[in-house]
Amino acid sequence: MSTTVRSHKAQKVIERLGKKLNRQMVGSLAACVHCGNCIDSCHYVLANPGDVTFAPPYKADKIRGLFKRHYDWTGRVLPWWVKAKSVYTDQDLEELKDIVFGKCTNCRRCTINCPMGVDMAVFNRMARGLLVSVGIMPEGVAVVSKDQWEIGNQMGVLKEDYIDTLEWLSDDLEAEHGARYRIPIDKKNADIVYSINPREVKYDPRTISDAALIFGTAGADWTMPSEGWDMTNFGLFSGDDDLGGAVSRRLYEKVEELKGKKLVISECGHGYRSTRCEGPNWAKMDVKFDMESSVITMINFINEGKIKVDKSRNPEPITFHDSCNYGRSCGMTEEPRELLQMVCSDFREMYPNRAENYCCTGGGGAMSMSEYTPRRLKSAKIKADQLRATGAKHVVTTCHNCVDGLTDLIKHYKLDMKVTQLVNLVANALVIEKPAEVPEVIVVAPIAAEAVAAAAVPAFATDGFLTGKRILVADDEPDFVTFVTAVLEDHGATVIPAHNGDQAMELARTEKPDMMTLDITMPGKSGVEVFELLRSDKDLQRIPICIITGKPELRKLIYERTVTRPEGYVDKPVDEEGLLLNVRKILKAKLEKRA
Amino acid sequence: MTALEFSRGYLHDAALIIMTIVYTLRLYWLTRFTAAKERQAPTGRGDTNSRKGFLYSWANVAMPWAMESTRTKLFLYLQFVIFHLGVAAAIALLFTIAWGYGDRSLPPSLAMTFRIIIGTAFTVGLMRIIRRLSSPYLRAISSPDDHFSLWLLTLWFAFAFLAAPNNVASDAVYITVYYIIGSFFLVYVPFSKISHYLYYPFTRYYLGKFLGRRGVFPVRRYSGATGQNG
Ligand code: SF4
Ligand code: SF4
Numbered sequence: 001m002s003t004t005v006r007s008h009k010a011q012k013v014i015e016r017l018g019k020k021l022n023r024q025m026v027g028s029l030a031a032c033v034h035c036g037n038c039i040d041s042c043h044y045v046l047a048n049p050g051d052v053t054f055a056p057p058y059k060a061d062k063i064r065g066l067f068k069r070h071y072d073w074t075g076r077v078l079p080w081w082v083k084a085k086s087v088y089t090d091q092d093l094e095e096l097k098d099i100v101f102g103k104c105t106n107c108r109r110c111t112i113n114c115p116m117g118v119d120m121a122v123f124n125r126m127a128r129g130l131l132v133s134v135g136i137m138p139e140g141v142a143v144v145s146k147d148q149w150e151i152g153n154q155m156g157v158l159k160e161d162y163i164d165t166l167e168w169l170s171d172d173l174e175a176e177h178g179a180r181y182r183i184p185i186d187k188k189n190a191d192i193v194y195s196i197n198p199r200e201v202k203y204d205p206r207t208i209s210d211a212a213l214i215f216g217t218a219g220a221d222w223t224m225p226s227e228g229w230d231m232t233n234f235g236l237f238s239g240d241d242d243l244g245g246a247v248s249r250r251l252y253e254k255v256e257e258l259k260g261k262k263l264v265i266s267e268c269g270h271g272y273r274s275t276r277c278e279g280p281n282w283a284k285m286d287v288k289f290d291m292e293s294s295v296i297t298m299i300n301f302i303n304e305g306k307i308k309v310d311k312s313r314n315p316e317p318i319t320f321h322d323s324c325n326y327g328r329s330c331g332m333t334e335e336p337r338e339l340l341q342m343v344c345s346d347f348r349e350m351y352p353n354r355a356e357n358y359c360c361t362g363g364g365g366a367m368s369m370s371e372y373t374p375r376r377l378k379s380a381k382i383k384a385d386q387l388r389a390t391g392a393k394h395v396v397t398t399c400h401n402c403v404d405g406l407t408d409l410i411k412h413y414k415l416d417m418k419v420t421q422l423v424n425l426v427a428n429a430l431v432i433e434k435p436a437e438v439p440e441v442i443v444v445a446p447i448a449a450e451a452v453a454a455a456a457v458p459a460f461a462t463d464g465f466l467t468g469k470r471i472l473v474a475d476d477e478p479d480f481v482t483f484v485t486a487v488l489e490d491h492g493a494t495v496i497p498a499h500n501g502d503q504a505m506e507l508a509r510t511e512k513p514d515m516m517t518l519d520i521t522m523p524g525k526s527g528v529e530v531f532e533l534l535r536s537d538k539d540l541q542r543i544p545i546c547i548i549t550g551k552p553e554l555r556k557l558i559y560e561r562t563v564t565r566p567e568g569y570v571d572k573p574v575d576e577e578g579l580l581l582n583v584r585k586i587l588k589a590k591l592e593k594r595a
Numbered sequence: 596m597t598a599l600e601f602s603r604g605y606l607h608d609a610a611l612i613i614m615t616i617v618y619t620l621r622l623y624w625l626t627r628f629t630a631a632k633e634r635q636a637p638t639g640r641g642d643t644n645s646r647k648g649f650l651y652s653w654a655n656v657a658m659p660w661a662m663e664s665t666r667t668k669l670f671l672y673l674q675f676v677i678f679h680l681g682v683a684a685a686i687a688l689l690f691t692i693a694w695g696y697g698d699r700s701l702p703p704s705l706a707m708t709f710r711i712i713i714g715t716a717f718t719v720g721l722m723r724i725i726r727r728l729s730s731p732y733l734r735a736i737s738s739p740d741d742h743f744s745l746w747l748l749t750l751w752f753a754f755a756f757l758a759a760p761n762n763v764a765s766d767a768v769y770i771t772v773y774y775i776i777g778s779f780f781l782v783y784v785p786f787s788k789i790s791h792y793l794y795y796p797f798t799r800y801y802l803g804k805f806l807g808r809r810g811v812f813p814v815r816r817y818s819g820a821t822g823q824n825g
Binding site: 021022023024025026027028030031032033034035036037038039040041050052053055057058061073074080081082083111112113114115116117118119276277278279280281284285286287291327328329330331332333334349352353354355356 | 625628629630664791799
C-alpha cells in the first residue's frame, strides 16, 4: 500500500514550487552534474572539513530532489535513480529549513565557481520563500519579517523614535557645526533622498550624523523621509517576494511623493541589492528616478570638489571586506577601493577579494537566526583567518550586516581589529574649512594609533553625561556584565550588577537606579517577567529599561505585553559605541520627559 | 544481417531518431518555463553589460583561470578536457564508421588519433571513478545515475578504443558492443545527467546575462601577493 499521505504544509510547498519555477531556476536545478567543483568554495565546507552536509551540491540536492520528484520526468518515473525525493511531513520541512536557512548564506560563491552555471543562491532563496509561505522559518526571520510588514522597517523602529533620533543628531550637529548641518526631513524636490538601515537608528546613529556632516559640508540639497526610509528588505533573506515588493514599493513611492531626484542608499549590501536591483522586479515597478550607493555619492563629492579630505587622518592599516551582495550580485567592487585610496593612507587588500571574497558569515539574514549562531561562528574561522592575515587594525565594509557579522567573529576569534564603514572614514578625513558657528571642532577624532579607541566613541559619549548615573545591569553572563560595567564606569556611571531575575527585581526596588539594562533569558525570573513586574509597579515603572538580548526572536515576548514598551532595545553582540549611544539616548529622553 | 550490421545500421539510426525526438521534447519542456525578467537598471562597472556577460560565461569553459575552482585544480581541469574530448571522439567514431567507412578499416593514422584521445579519456574515466568512490563528498552527492553514467562511459571508451581501427574481420565483437552501448547512450542520455550539455548553453547564458548586467561578469581579479586571486 502506498504511503503518500502528505501534511497540508508539505502539499502546499509542492504546489507552490511549481508556481515559483522559472527558466533560469529550472536550468540550475536540472544542470548539476555532481562534479564537486564548487564544494570547497563554500566557507561552511572549509570550516567543517569532512561534514558532507555542508557541501553546496548536497544542500542543493535537497531542493533539487523535490523539483525532480514533481517536475522533472526522470525523477517522476525513476525517483531513486536520480535521488528525487518528495516531502511528506512537517518534520521533512523542518529538515529543509535547517539547510536552506542554517547552512547557506546565499552568498553565491559556489555559483561563480560552478562550471555549469548553477545558481545555488537563487533556488535556495526560492526554497526559503516556499517554507516561509507555510510558516516554517527560524523565529528571528518571523519576527523581523513581521516588523517590516507591520511597522515598516525591519527593526521595529517606531516613527517617533526615528524622528527623535534624527532630531537629537541634528541638535548635536548644529551645536558643533552650525544650523546648515541639521538633517532636513521630508523636504520636497531635493536632489538627494537619503535612505538608511534601521540598524543605524538603533545601534549606530553615528553613521547618520557622519553622513549628515558630509552632506552638510558638501552643501548638498538632501533630505531624509519621515516614512519609507528603510532601504533594507528582509524579503531578500526570507525569499518572500511579496514582502520584497511591498517594502521596495514603500520606499519608491515615498521618493516619488517627495519628488526627489535621486535615491541614495547608505552603506548596506543587502539593502543596496534589494533597493537598487531586485526591488523593481519584486514591486513590478519601473523606477523613474536614479538610485545610487552613498559610496558613489561620496566619491562624486570629492571629485567635484564639494568636500575635501585629508587621508593622513586615517593612518592606521585598513583592509576592505567586499560584501557578497555588492561583490557577487551588484558588481560594486572598485568604487569602495577608489574611495578608500582617497581617505586612508595604509590600505591593504584581503585575499581572496572582490567577487571571490568569502562571506562575512552573517549574510543571508544569518544574524537574525540565533539558533544557528554556534554554526555560524564556527564557519567564520575562514573569514577570521583572512582578516588576521592582512595585519590591518580596521576592516572597512560597506554593509551593516557585515559590520555585525564581522564584529561578532572578531570578538569570537579575539582579533585585534575594529570594523568601520566608509562614511565614518570619510567623515573622519573631512576637512571643514569654515565651521559655520563653532570653530575648530571636527566631529570625530582622527584614527591615530594612540587614539583608535577614542575615535570609535563619538564626542557626546565622552562628555561626562553618565557621571553620577546609577545603572542596574541585569544579565546572567558574567563576561557581559563585566564588559558593560567597564564601559559605563569608564564614562562615570556607577553600575549595580544583577545576575538573575530575582536579584534584578530586588536591586531595582532597593537601589532605584536611573536606568537598567535587562537580559531576556536569565535564571529565576526571566527578563520578560522582570520587565512586566517593573512596569506594573507604581514605584518602579519610571525606571527606563533597555533590553539587551542575544535572542532577537524573543523580542516579541516583550512587545506583546500590554505594558509600556521598553525605552531601548539592543541585540547582542553589543559594542562599546552602540551601548553608550543607547544609554545616552535613553537617559536624555528621561531628562527631557522630566523637564 | 549480422549483429554488427544491425547495431551499426538500424539500431544506431533508430537510437538517433529517438534521441532527436526526446531532446526536442526536453528543450520544449525547458522553454515552457518563462524566463524571469529584469527591470533593474544595470549596476556595477560601466565596462561590461549583459552581452559581455554571457559571452564571458560561455567562454568560461575554456578559461581555467577564470574560476578559483579550476584555477586551483588544474589537474582536474585537464581531466575534464580530456574526458570530454574523449566523448566527442567516441561519438565522432560512431558516425565515421557508420556513415563513412562501413566495413573498411580506418586509415592507421586516423585510427591512432582516435585511440590516443579515447584511450587517454578511458584512463581519466578510471581516475574519475576512483575519485567518485573515494571522496566522501562525491559519494554523498552521487546518485545511481551518476555512477552508472560514469561507469558506462568509461566502458564505452574501452570498446571504442578496441573498435577504432574498424577491423571488421578480427574485431567484430568489439565494434558490435561499441555500437550497442553507443545506441543505448543515444537513447539514455536525454534521461540522465549526461544531458547536461543540453542545459549548459542555457544556464551559462542566463547566468552570464544576469551577472553581466549586474557588472559582476567578467569577474575582475586582483593580482596580489598570495597569488590566490590573480
Ligand atoms: S560545480 Fe556546479 S555542477 Fe558541479 S557539483 Fe557544484 S553545482 Fe553541481
Ligand atoms: S551560496 Fe554560499 S553559503 Fe550557500 S552553498 Fe554556496 S558558497 Fe555555501
